[in-house]
Amino acid sequence: MTTKTIASSGALSDIATIAFAAVLGLGLIFAAGFSHAGGMHDVAHDSRHATGFPCH
Amino acid sequence: MLKQIGASALFAGLAAGVLAALLQLWFVVPLLLEAELYESGARAHFTDGYVGSDAGAPPLGDALGRHMGTLAINIVGWIGFGFVLAAGFALAARRGVAVDARRGLLWGLGGFTAVALAPSFGLPPELPGTVAxxxxxxxxxxxxxxxxxxxxxxxxxxxxxxxxxxxxxxxxxxxxxxxxxxLDRYFGAAAPELAALFSTRALGVSAAAWAFLGLAAGWIWSREAQRA
CATH class of the missing domain: 1.10.287 (Helix Hairpins)
Structure with a gap:
């Protein structure tokens, strides 16, 4: 019983870690590729065009 | 798990971002700067008495601050791609699929297909000045x-x-x-040769950077797995 609890909470924290990594990654991609906040569009302009993100 | 994901995403993403920025500055940004000459009207295509338009890009050195922005944004974006890729590695590991450098390369080519090739099939990388x-x-x-x-x-x-x-x-x-x-009309101001080369170069740079990201992230992933 104890072993099972430890195993399942380990699996749960793995899933939480994977979800955290994916959300963090998507947030960084959004900032680099989509965000128009502040001067983001101007700074990111060339790399967005060159990476093929829709820009204007 | 977190350390393994973080190491793969950060180191491989940082290196892939620097590689992507260097390749963009070498092969893509000059075409982008050249297109801005058409966008601003400094160069024109198909005017009266048309005998072709000049070819050649302005030098990169005129806008170093701007290119530092390109480097910084690439690093941010590619670390982001690295985190999503490493999250995929972790999901695969839970299903018993081990990732190493060679399998990482396949993941990277999958990333290129999903993030660059497939969207470009409908929306080609846009030259500045494109009306869309x-x-x-x-x-x-x-x-x-x-x-x-x-x-x-x-x-x-x-x-x-x-x-x-x-x-x-x-x-x-x-x-x-x-x-x-x-749109139901064409508005292109720049030379079509320039737009075509821009699109294919943008895809080629993405392919190189994704292949590198997958290879490097897979290599770091397998090293961290051996340590754990």
Whole structure:
């Protein structure tokens, strides 16, 4: 019983870690590729065009 | 797990971002700067007495601050791609699939297909000055296409049996059957040769950077797995 609890909470924290990594990654991609906040569009302009993100 | 994901994403993403920025500055940004000459009207195409238009880009050195921005944004974006890729490695590991440098390369090529090739099939990388459909419509179609292609590839790679394969193909095809948002007129001001070369170079640089990201992230992932 104890072993099972430890195993399942380990699996749960793995899933939480994977979800955290994916959300963090998507947030960084959004900032680099989509965000128009502040001067983001101007700074990111060339790399967005060159990476093929829709820009204007 | 977190350390393994973090090490793969950060180191491979940082290196891939620097590589992508250098390749962009060498091969793509000069075409972008040249296109801005058409966008601003400094150069024109098909004017009276047309005998072709000059070719040649302004020097990169005139806008160093601007190119530092390109480097910084590439690093941020590619670390982001690195985190999503490493999250995929971790999901695969839970299903008993080990990732090393060679398998990482395949993941990277899958990333290129999902994030660069598939959306470019409907919305080619845009030369500055391109007049196109509403930005939010294009961003929506772009994001939908990236997600559908990534899920479709995952179904084909990890699904068991022909039904999963067919489902994967359907997901990859769906955005193109729906169709990307386009205008009903052409507005291009720049030379078509320039726009074509820009699109193919942008795709080529993405392919190189994705291949490198997958290879490097897979290599770091397998090293961290051996240590753990």
């Amino acid at each position: 459909a509403e930005i939010t419509e294009r961003q929506t179609w772009w994001a939908f296409t990236v997600v559908a292609t990534a899920l479709g590839l995952a179904l084909m790679a990890f699904g068991r049996g022909p039904a999963w394969l067919a489902g994967g193909i359907a997901m990859i095809a769906a955005p193109h059957l729906i169709g990307a948002p386009h």
